[in-house]
Amino acid sequence: MARLTIKGVSKTFGASFAVRDFSLDVDDGELVCLLGPSGSGKSTLLRMIGGFERPSAGSILVDAKDITALPPEKRPTGMVFQSHALWTHMDVFNNIAFGLKIRRMPKSEIKERVENALALVGLSNYGNRMTTQLSGGQQQRVALARSLVLEPKILLLDEPFASLDQHLRERLREEVRDIQQRLGITTLFVTHGQDEALALADRIVVMRDGGTDQIAPPDVIYREPxxxxxxxxxxxxxxxxxxxxxxxxxxxxxxxxxxVEDGDAVLAFRPEALVLSPSKTPNTAIVHRSIDFGTHRIVDIDLADGARLKAMTPPDVDWTRGSLVEPTATAYFAFRDNKLIHQSAASGELQTNRVFGHV
Known part of the structure; x- marks a missing residue:
């Protein structure tokens, strides 16, 4: 389909940087997630790629062609917004067909392409419905079909499932991934949900303060931060x-x-790397609560210095509130000044198939 190249892109609003000297190559057919907290520059970057914002510096290329100065309608991109942005006075068919009509395509071709797009997103026979008669998930499918019907080289998704409930969000992201792989379309997906990024992405770009902290596949991001x-x-x-x-x-x-050299450091370890043993020694860790999630338990423990940690344990071991325990870290990281300075060998064996919402 297409290769996207972002070279040194920055965006300022007054004296503040929303995006600072950002560079990224997205391969043909790759799905890359831009992940970060609110205000990290994810959506601003996506809007610049789509042509809805102009970069203050840098360039954006698709298949080595500079599109930085092109308006949105002249770019080979399709964008799906969080708000759906559907026209409520039009039925589903005309919402999807709008861009094709602007291009003055023959009616027969418009009909065929709209029907194909509806089938692709699982909404065959929904063309005559008004968008107000659809559920939130169905509206998001229409928004996706409206972008795909234009056959863009680059698909841009700006937190498209943020307003949906968890089960629907999980189902739709699986469907979007299936469609993306079936079409082989190069895709950028903005999210602040780590579970979405881990489930969808070929690579994750972790953004902070308009820049990047790390770019890597999901398993590397998890095992080697x-x-x-x-x-x-x-x-x-x-x-x-x-x-x-x-x-x-x-x-x-x-x-x-x-x-490492002597000095202060921050030690870090995942809940699944924290093993608990019963203890009779005073001033050790104390169980604050234990939550049974069926497949595992999450046990909150309080250390003597007041720190609260989480451990993931088998579901058949119940930990009573107030019990004394001894925590042991089987895999760990050490950081200084926000940079990794040491990683235990076992850290690379940590699994990424965690239930993130539970821990």
Missing amino acids: KTEFVAGFIGSMNFVRANIRNGISEHPDFPLAVP
Whole structure:
């Protein structure tokens, strides 16, 4: 289909940077998720690619052709917005056909392409319905069909499922991924939901303050976070502060090997890497609560210094509130000044198939 190249793109609003010197190559047929908190520049970047915002600096190319100065209607892109942006005075057919009519295509071709688009998104025979008669999920399918019917080289999705309930969101993202792979269309998907990014993406771009902290496939992002921010933003992560002396953490609960220069560090470990054992020693960790999710339990524990951590345990072991436990980290990361300075060998074995909403 197409290759997207973003070279040193920046966007300023007054004296503030929304996006700062951003560069990215998206391969033909690849689905890349832009992931980050609100205000990180995700949607602004997507709008610049779609032509709805002009970059303050840098260039955007599709198949090596510079499209930076082109208006949205002249770009080989299709954009699906969070708000659906459907016309309520038109039926489904005419919503989807609108762009084709602007291009003055023959009526017979318009009819064929609209019907094909409706079939693609699972809405055959819905053409005569008004958009107000559709559910939120059906409206989002119409918005997707309206973009796909124009046969764009690049598909842009700006948090399209944010307003939907969790089960519908999960089902639609699977359908979108199936459609994207079937068409082989190059896609950028903006989300602040880590579960969506991990489920959909070939690669994830973790954005912060208009720039990137890490760009990598989902499993690498999870198992090998390069910054403390990425570690805390993807999945659930426990953090404790410790002083490192002679290659050993001096934290009373986690005397871990950290072969780096002496000084303060942040130790991090996933809930599934935290093993709990019963303890009779005073001033150890105390169980705050235990939640049974069927396939596993999430146990909140309070350390003596007041820190609260999460551990993932088998479902058949019940941990009573107030019980004394000894936590052991089987895999861990160490960060200093937001940068990874050490990773235990076992960290690379952590699994990405976690139930993120539960931890």
